[in-house]
Amino acid sequence: MKFCDECGSIMHKDGEIWKCRSCGFETGGDKAEEAQMITTEQQEDDGIIDVSDAEDKGLPTTSVVCPECENDRAYYYMQQIRSADESETRFFICTECEHRWREDDH
Template sequence: MEFCPSCANLLQYEMSNPARFFCRTCPYVSAIEPKVKIKRSVQLAHKEATPIAVGQKNVGPTTEAPCPKCHHGKASFYQMQTRSADEPMTIFYTCLNESCGHKWKED
């Protein structure tokens, strides 16, 4: 897609000799060069994946919410819209006690 540099409208393609782009709104015309090279095969190099975080677990935001399983006082959480837009978001919690790790939700 090409856009007009004068009025920013979408340029139209015309198959004349030579082919050209033209604007329907203003008098802008741009000729298309006939010797355009198109590469049809591109060799992609295989690249190994690089880990983003090593060693530390991404916890996210935390709050003081008691775990229903071990009663630990802190948990990480995130919110997600699981029902219709006029309903409140669902909060998902994960216990920060390393021996527990229990997950629960609050609707």
């Protein structure tokens, strides 16, 4: 990710040129710097837990009612998906039907 030197917005690649959509600033590309960037296509881990190995990963279970099948047990894990000053989001995976849902603090 590259940021605009003029206004601080995210720059976007247009051929060999980086362009700012906010202020119009343009700059040439730096091959060495671009080689260090990780694109979304290169990211392998999407953060989603595979249900088939939830038990192998040692996910704990808790007593909670599944909204789909009304089973009373689910695997759970917590993940920070909002800004750092907000609480983590709890994700649940039903041990019976594998339905997924989340719970946010409000």
